[in-house]
Amino acid sequence: MSSDNRIVRRFTALAKERRGGLVTFITAGDPDLGTSMAILRGLPKAGADLIEIGMPFSDPMADGPAVQASSLRALKAGQTLKRTIGMVAALRSSDNETPIILMGYYNPIYVFGVKAFVAEARKAGVDGLIIVDLPPEECTELLAPARAAGIDLIFLVAPTTDDRRLPAVLSHARGFLYYVSITGVTGTASPAIGDVGDAVSRLRHHTKLPIAVGFGIRSPDQAAAVASLADACVVGSALVSRIADHLDDQGQPRPGLTRSVLAFVGELSRSVRAAGRTAPA
Template sequence: MTNSQNRIERRFAELKAADRAGLVTFISAGDPDYDTSLEILLALPEAGADVIELGMPFSDPMADGPSIQAASLRALNAGQDMHKTLAMVRALRERDDDTPLILMGYYNPIHCMGVGHFLEQAADAGVDGLIVVDLPPEHDAELCRPARARHIDFIRLATPTTDARRLPLVLHNASGFLYYVSSTGVTGAAAPSAERVEEELNTIRGHTDLPIGVGFGIRTPEQAERIARFADAVVVGSALTDCIGDASQPSEATRQVVNLTRSLAEAVSNARGTRSVQERKTPEVG
């Protein structure tokens, strides 16, 4: 294993040292086609993405809303498969050996490829972590523990319904960071209440030292800035896949994704400074 095996840990350490949250961007591999998707992937780090989630297209993405469902369908219709997804990771690594990349999706495509073969190819390609939304902690022996043995982080999801009894099981064997799903329902749902999410993150931090990224329902720079004041990272996916789906042509998709990513990155980067200024304000005495 190369010295790249701790990209996620290193990136969050850098963010902590800089006293800012990170921006985690999600796109579906192969959306709207392989070449355009690769162009977008390669452009994300320069546009300001600190961590990249690359979706593994699947025909039945049950936890995803209409935007990411449509992205998966476009990718599958364009011929995307796991081998092409891993080829995209290799292409990124030829250009960028620093930005952490996480494969996100469902267990079925991994199982069909064969867990051992998949993990061997993923580690070789330069994958840093996995988010597999339909594989709960009770099935750690299936993929989580073998992935950890390959130095691939297994990133868990926690939700507003994860209670005190469930949380230790969710955190057991988790690594990289914890993905906090800020609202119930599917991806792209209503924007979360920043105040409520901050309270819930404070509770979770009493149980883990892992960084916590917050996602689901964050679509605009303003929403991202509010969450970035207290979260370790802000995750944006549906808004970016909408850029691709709404584009009239592939070059327009790339331009729109890059522009939105830049706006989100600026908002996230400036969030802690905004908080500090607000906290330093002296109340008026009247």
């Protein structure tokens, strides 16, 4: 809809820089609100080009063990959807350029009330939504209010999404396409780079939207390889695992947690930037 939103501006800038972008995922409120907010504030400077923020849910059926655990940590620490939106608003006071995408499952939004959620998300400065269990077939009740508010609904494309089905997904897609690089849950197997390349070329025949690739990308090298083929790579479970690695026996953050997570984002970013980009067809 809007040709001039943060997502479009960021991908345009990345194209000018002739490189793929780094999309980072953390779960809002993991391991607690304060730590999570500190990480979030540090992400743009550490090199995140786009930020995905997970809205924790008790039953994250498309996520692997790392993101499941982070979701439960956040809920245990009292995270709510309202607090998650509040984190976006807080970040916007220091960063008005980095696109922010909320990612999660539909039930908390449905229970919050779709209209109220979209209104508050927009006010806070949210740019896009990825709702994992809301395929195009069921998206209507969220799509219309989100569009009216100028928030992009971002859809997933999987290796199982065949050419017959792809147009239905693309007809609703805005912002960018999220290619799920493996048939699996988040943070488990890593994709074969050759397969990612083939999939991205196939998608480019069908859409002009930027393509981000995620699921199973763990190391700076993998991030660079994927980002150079697509328009961006998404790293989630590996970051969330860093958080888990810096918790004590009581689940409390140990000193240096935030610094370590942001240092890892820095490594990913440098690797992605150094790789540049294999120019798309």
